Amino acid sequence: MPSSEQTGRLTAEAIVEAAVAIADRDGLDAVSMRRVGADLGYSGMSLYGYVRGKDELLEQVADHILGEVPEIDSHAPWDLAVINFFTALHDVLLRHPAAAQIYTSRPTRGPNPARHGRRVLAVLTEAGMSAKTAVEAFIALSCYTVGAALYTTARSSADGLYEPGWIGFDDEDDASGDALAHLWEHLAVRTGPPQFRSGLEHLVAGYATEVAGHA
Amino acid sequence: MPSSEQTGRLTAEAIVEAAVAIADRDGLDAVSMRRVGADLGYSGMSLYGYVRGKDELLEQVADHILGEVPEIDSHAPWDLAVINFFTALHDVLLRHPAAAQIYTSRPTRGPNPARHGRRVLAVLTEAGMSAKTAVEAFIALSCYTVGAALYTTARSSADGLYEPGWIGFDDEDDASGDALAHLWEHLAVRTGPPQFRSGLEHLVAGYATEVAGHA
DNA sequence: ACCTGAACACCGTTCAAGT
């Protein structure tokens, strides 16, 4: 069901929004030039008047999604501000897995990630980190957040329930098999925001001791 | 140049190895049933006698690549063992980006990740972590490692040199623009193994304080 | 100006047909 028949003319905005809607509903692989055009009531080739090609469209899709992430709170204590920001980013990436997939296959581009990047770096710098440490922490936090979002979406989109039996504590020559069998159930549950927050807090804690040491 | 014309018959092994070779040279997107078959001197349709479909082939490609990762050293101090293991995993993922891309779009499967997972969990448990904490740490470390590998490969495969100007410290209404301009150069350099190790050590450090506290 | 249809060189997968 096409969503925007308002004006008689196509818009870059409308194209990006239609692509996001398809990605949300049917996955990034379902986003094709022909399908986006069809959902707007046009042929697939009409998009080329508004977008250089599929690559540029996906770039704009990812940027559009990152626009949903709220700004970091520059007035809160730095560790709390950072934890809240990356938790919010993680939530958005779970709601729109396409963004994580897109930024994973090409360099990050677009005004929204740029602005968020600048502001997070400002918070880390004001917390007392050197430029080098701030950039390292920013990249580490970003990598962890995107990796965790992809980890969860890869498992939730699996055919049927996620089967943690893959790790096979049973069929092992290790003899350690028995001792570890009780870990099995934890691997089944550990996914999504609670699991993410735990690792995030430990990562921030690692940098916090460094900041405290230099203060 | 096809690599194996030895026997007159196709093998699942040969198919997987040909697919890995294509992915290494031309990227995961270049891996198609027709291309793999052609590189072995067969039609693309011949593969279906040895592999259920492209999905199963990619699963085996990822598992084959993870076979290159050396076993974790169970006798070293746990934090060192963990750091070395995930550093080695990161190296393999940089050499074969296809594996990170594959495990990012479907649940992890295959004997090699399963065995490595079991052994890493054994090390974490023996270090004194509870089952819950061990699983959380294992997942967090895996997410960070895969995310970091994807971050680097997305930037190294970019058209031309990676341009850190995207973050645009200049064109900002922030007024913080000037104060942060010197961060610019750090964003250009920070990529690959050294950047990865820094975050890894901080993440492990975050868990180390927890282990020490419970000891 | 803006949009379209046919065309080109690709996909994964099925299946009847060859040897």
Place this chain on the structure above:
DNA sequence: ACCTGAACACCGTTCAAGT
């Protein structure tokens, strides 16, 4: 048994043609 060719329903992209 093992492999193939044609076929089907898709891709991204180009480009001459329509209105």
